[in-house]
Amino acid sequence: MPGRDILIGIDAGTSVIKAVAFDLRGHQVGLFAVPNRYSAGPDGSAIQSLPRTWDDCAAALRGLGGQIEGLARRTAALSVTAQGDGTWLVGRDGPVGDAWLWLDARAAPTVARLAAGPANRARFEATGTGLNTCQQGAQMAHMDAHHPEFLDAAQVALHCKDWLYLNLTGVRATDPSEASFTFGNFRTRRYDDAVIDALGLTHRRDLLPPIIDGTQVTHPLTADAARQTGLLAGTPVCLGYVDMVMTALGAGVHDGAAGDVACSTVGSTGVHLRAVRAQDVHLNPEGTGYVICLPIPGIVTQVQTNMAATLNLDWVLGLAAGLMTDMGHAATPRDLMGRIEPWLAQSRPGQIVYHPYISDAGERGPFVDADARAGFVGLSAGHRYPDLIRAVAEGLGMAMRDCYAAMGPLPSELRLTGGAARSRGLRGILSASLNAPVRVSDRDEAGAAGAAMMAAVAIGAYPDMASCIAEWVTPLLGHAEPPDPALVTAYDALFSAFSASRQALPPAWDSLAAARSLKGTPHDPG
Numbered sequence: 001m002p003g004r005d006i007l008i009g010i011d012a013g014t015s016v017i018k019a020v021a022f023d024l025r026g027h028q029v030g031l032f033a034v035p036n037r038y039s040a041g042p043d044g045s046a047i048q049s050l051p052r053t054w055d056d057c058a059a060a061l062r063g064l065g066g067q068i069e070g071l072a073r074r075t076a077a078l079s080v081t082a083q084g085d086g087t088w089l090v091g092r093d094g095p096v097g098d099a100w101l102w103l104d105a106r107a108a109p110t111v112a113r114l115a116a117g118p119a120n121r122a123r124f125e126a127t128g129t130g131l132n133t134c135q136q137g138a139q140m141a142h143m144d145a146h147h148p149e150f151l152d153a154a155q156v157a158l159h160c161k162d163w164l165y166l167n168l169t170g171v172r173a174t175d176p177s178e179a180s181f182t183f184g185n186f187r188t189r190r191y192d193d194a195v196i197d198a199l200g201l202t203h204r205r206d207l208l209p210p211i212i213d214g215t216q217v218t219h220p221l222t223a224d225a226a227r228q229t230g231l232l233a234g235t236p237v238c239l240g241y242v243d244m245v246m247t248a249l250g251a252g253v254h255d256g257a258a259g260d261v262a263c264s265t266v267g268s269t270g271v272h273l274r275a276v277r278a279q280d281v282h283l284n285p286e287g288t289g290y291v292i293c294l295p296i297p298g299i300v301t302q303v304q305t306n307m308a309a310t311l312n313l314d315w316v317l318g319l320a321a322g323l324m325t326d327m328g329h330a331a332t333p334r335d336l337m338g339r340i341e342p343w344l345a346q347s348r349p350g351q352i353v354y355h356p357y358i359s360d361a362g363e364r365g366p367f368v369d370a371d372a373r374a375g376f377v378g379l380s381a382g383h384r385y386p387d388l389i390r391a392v393a394e395g396l397g398m399a400m401r402d403c404y405a406a407m408g409p410l411p412s413e414l415r416l417t418g419g420a421a422r423s424r425g426l427r428g429i430l431s432a433s434l435n436a437p438v439r440v441s442d443r444d445e446a447g448a449a450g451a452a453m454m455a456a457v458a459i460g461a462y463p464d465m466a467s468c469i470a471e472w473v474t475p476l477l478g479h480a481e482p483p484d485p486a487l488v489t490a491y492d493a494l495f496s497a498f499s500a501s502r503q504a505l506p507p508a509w510d511s512l513a514a515a516r517s518l519k520g521t522p523h524d525p526g
Helices: 050-067 108-115 120-127 134-148 148-153 160-169 176-183 195-197 202-205 223-229 243-249 310-326 334-345 384-407 426-432 444-456 465-472 483-506 507-515
Strands: 006-012 015-024 028-035 046-048 075-082 088-090 154-158 235-240 263-268 270-277 289-293 297-307 354-355 375-377 413-418 438-440
Touching: 006 050, 006 160, 006 413, 006 444, 015 050, 015 297, 028 050, 028 354, 046 050, 046 297, 050 160, 050 223, 050 507, 075 444, 088 148, 088 297, 108 120, 108 134, 108 334, 120 270, 134 148, 134 176, 148 354, 154 160, 154 202, 154 507, 160 235, 176 289, 195 202, 195 310, 195 375, 235 444, 243 263, 243 270, 243 289, 243 413, 243 444, 263 426, 270 384, 289 507, 297 354, 297 384, 310 334, 310 384, 334 426, 354 483, 384 426, 413 426, 426 438, 426 483, 444 465
Parallel strands: 006 075, 075 235, 263 413, 413 438
Antiparallel strands: 006 015, 015 028, 088 154, 263 270, 270 297, 289 297, 354 375
């Protein structure tokens, strides 16, 4: 297509919806973002308007068009990814109420019931994914039991990106990644009747949309969508995979070479992924984590996620900032971020265990315990604030190792994104925790890039994903930073203490949860 030299990746996240433009060789040439909006309720609900989400997506595309001259005629294709899980129901006349997001916790009783059932292990072995309240399968099972009218009014159950794809193309579909980890089998990338039956949803199977692979199939932008977005009708549209693996793809989770490469996003939360052949997946006895297909034949990602990662650093820095502010020297945790490196230099490694379960929601990877809480083990009178800083940073490394250990062998190389990637000291701790070299990607918008890479393969700009990765991803990876052998030795010993104490703590967490629930204590006058 002469003159069509731009690919657009749409990344509709929980916080923001982005439209990002790339040239055909993967260089970012423009970005426009619109804040996403959802509401949370005291009953654990987290909901989002379907029409408003589409309007915001269209606004992001129009905004991108205002930045790039001739964007409509220059766009070779666009692709869409979005926040995963959740339930976006559509009926004959449009949306059936608001979407239930991945943040929605209302399905907790149904998850507990299904997880205790005799079919749950077989469901896990097919999907590779532990049952939780985030997932569409759990949410639909809960609706079926408590709000059947929602499903009765629906014709199709979509995810966020699927809803946007419907508005862009008029086609109701989902992709192999979300379809297989929710209702299917990661080995076949198709729906699995036994999984659907284990969820009690066989009688709702007609709500599941067809599965299409966006690297092989595109649909044209409709005339109505063209009017709303400012693009040209007929432009090829690609349905991307879920945002978690699109981000990992764009950041370098897989490069086609031998070896077990992993990718961690260490931001407010921690997301840890390793790319493996489907036949090499390690399913842990606890039945936790995800297995999510990559848009590469035979390759999947195993995933474990920490509820809190750098939120732990925010907490420990907040202690110092609060004391300084109380003493008349106003400070915030962000103001103290630059002090982390000197504080690490003033402390000895491997002296204190810190469990980084600072979230009020407990932990979800590699174990699930809503009552898990953060804590130090091994404090003595000689320890000072820099030792606490190091312990918290090391806790992130131990939690990362805990996640990767649940997926099988530790990775041979770690690609790192997120806030922790900016600190050399933190990179060194994470590298030594896994005994693996670390590389940092210079790619700013990895999720949108991963989606655009699928479009690049779909329209034939590259013959396969491996050749696209070689040009879009590998050149943006920094040099490998090898782990410090002395730190590796220290952290092997620290991980033994971390694991032993983590496995011993659940009874204490249970007792603390019971204590917190009491009324009329000195700290709870209610």
